[in-house]
Amino acid sequence: MKPAVFNYLRPESVEEALRLLSDYGDDAKVLSGGQSLIPVLNMRLSTPEYLIDIGKVEELNYIREEGDHLAIGALVRHKDIESSPLVKELCPLLEEAIRWVGTTQIRNRGTVGGSIAHGDPSAELPCVLAALRGEIVVASMEGEEVLSPEEFFLTYMLTSLQPDQMIKEIRFPIMSKESASSFVEVARTHGDFALAEAAVVLETDETGTVTKAQIAVGGVNPTPTVLEEVEEHIIGKKLTDELLAEVREMTEDNVDPESDLHGTDEYRRELVGVLVQRALKTAVARVMKGDGQHE
Structure with a gap:
C-alpha cells in the first residue's frame, strides 16, 4: 500500500515547525528519520492531512555535555550516537544499546527523537532512558516541558506528546566513572x-x-x-x-x-x-x- 494523500511541509527552524504544529497539530504528523512513521503511513494506520518534515532543522542536531547529562537533539541519527566519542565516554550504556537498533541502513536514517516519540516498549532507547532516569524535553509555541520516562510513555505506542508538541531534546544522565x-x-x-x-x-x-x-x-x-x-x-x-x-x-x-x-x-x-x-x-x-x- 501507499500512504494517503497529504500536504508536505518542510520547516527550517524549530520556531517554524512549532508554528505549523500549532496551526495543523490535530491533522499533522512530524517526520524526522521516517523509519517508524513511513511504514505506518504506508499501511494507512495514520492518514495525516499534513506531514511536517523537520529534517532540515539543524538546530535539533547536536550531542553535547551539559552539566550532569548528555544532551542529544531530536534529529541526531543512531549512527551518530554509535560513532560519538562523547557518548562512549559519558554514557557507554547508550553506546552499547544503539548497536542493537535495526540494521545499518535503519541506523543511518533513524533518529533519537523519532524512536522516543514512537513509544514502542520493545525499542532499545526507551529502555536505556528509563534505566538511567533520563528526561525528554518537549516544546510547543507555549514553551518547553521536561518529562520523565514515566510521565512520557503512557502505554504501548502511546505517549503524552500533544498534537501541538514535538520532542526537542533527550537527556541521558552522565554515568559515574565508578559504574x-x-x-x-x-x-x-x-x-x-x-x-x-x-x-x-x-x-x-x-x-x-x-x-x-x-x-x-x-x-x-x-x-x-x-x-x-x-x-x-x-x-x-x-x-x-x-x-x-x-x-x-x-x-x-x-x-x-x-x-x-x-x-x-x-x-x-x-x-x-x-x-x-x-x-x-x-x-x-x-x-x-x-x-x-x-x-
Missing part, C-alpha cells in the same frame, strides 16, 4: 524489535558489594519498566548465585507480557528474568575488572 553497565536483548533476528531486553548500571565497592543499581526492562510491559524492587533488593549485597535466582524471580513477578506470534507470555516472562541475570553478571564483571565499562 559499569550492560545492555542485552533477544530478538528473532538482529535488528528486529526485542522479544525482551534489559539495561543495567551498577556500582560496587572493592569487595563486590553492590552500592548502586539501576535496572530497566523492555518488551514485556506496555512501557519500559524500572525494576525498583529489584534495585533495592540487591543494594548492600554481593551478586551470588542465590541472589541472582531471587532477582530472576522478582523480575518475573514485575512484568506482565502478552502472548503473540513470536512468543507466549510465559516465555517472555522467563526470558526477561534470564536477561536481567545476564546483564547483572556482565556489569559486575566489568566494574570489578576496573575498566569502567566494556571488556
